[in-house]
Amino acid sequence: MLENVEKTVNDLIEWTRNYFAGSGQNCCAVLGVSGGKDSSVTAALLARALGNDRVIGVMMPDGVQPDISDSERLVSFLGIRSMTVNIGKATTAMMEALSEAGSEVTGDVRINVPPRIRMSTLYAVAQGLENGGRVVNTCNRSEDYIGYSTKFGDSAGDVSLLADFTVEEVIQIGEFLGLPDELVHKKPSDGLSGMSDEDKIGFSYATLDRYIATGLCDDKTIKDRIDRMHLSNLHKLEPMPHYINEKRQKQ
Secondary structure, three states, X not given: OOOOHHHXXXXXXXXXXXXXXXXXXXXXXXXXXXXXXXXXXXXXXXXXXXXXXXXXXXXXXXXXXXXXXXXXXXXXXXXXXXXXOOOHHHHHHHHHHHHHHOOOOOHHHHHHHHHHHHHHHHHHHHHOOOOOEEEEEOOOHHHHHHOOOOOOOOOOOOEEOOOOOOHHHHHHHHHHOOOOHHHHOOOOEOOOOOOEHHHHHOOOHHHHHHHHHHOOOOOHHHHHHHHHHHHHOHHXXXXXXXXXXXXXHHO
């Protein structure tokens, strides 16, 4: 839990303002908005730091998205700029191309291709802006700790505002910012697998947050699962390994 939410929010806003001040004159912030707590809190912080006109929320349904009204509500509530880019045709074309090439289209492939297309979309939007843009990552510390993200998909971006905050802390910030309760407490889901986050990972975020903060977990099976997910997914957070030419280093 955050001891002083107001100070944390003010510090976050100031840090964000300073980052964008060094990113180019009137550079905009571009982020995907799902209507969940992470994108809602990130968008709200950006709006306070930069002003509504410099924040662009991009809605990216994959064909039909039943809960897109949540994204639309967030955009309307904050008064930020927005656009909708339907990625349905792109994901369908990719699946067909993979199948035609003889590559197996597994369930994991179907789940992870859309986030990567969405990230490509965000960068395309950012590059198309008159003064350029920076893509803002919306992952939180809890998700990052267990690698619950798509590499080069929603785990990518130019800057992250929530990477040091657990799910519980993000909710605190959202409540302090006065965001609609239905968005801050929306049941987290990837919108792709048909399952909630907690059903898919096999434990609650409350359990995970407690373990991250204290190292305590009452269920050894869950503790082992968290540890296993953390270790196997560290590659998503670490810089790309590269070969070091020792001869060049000695020159």
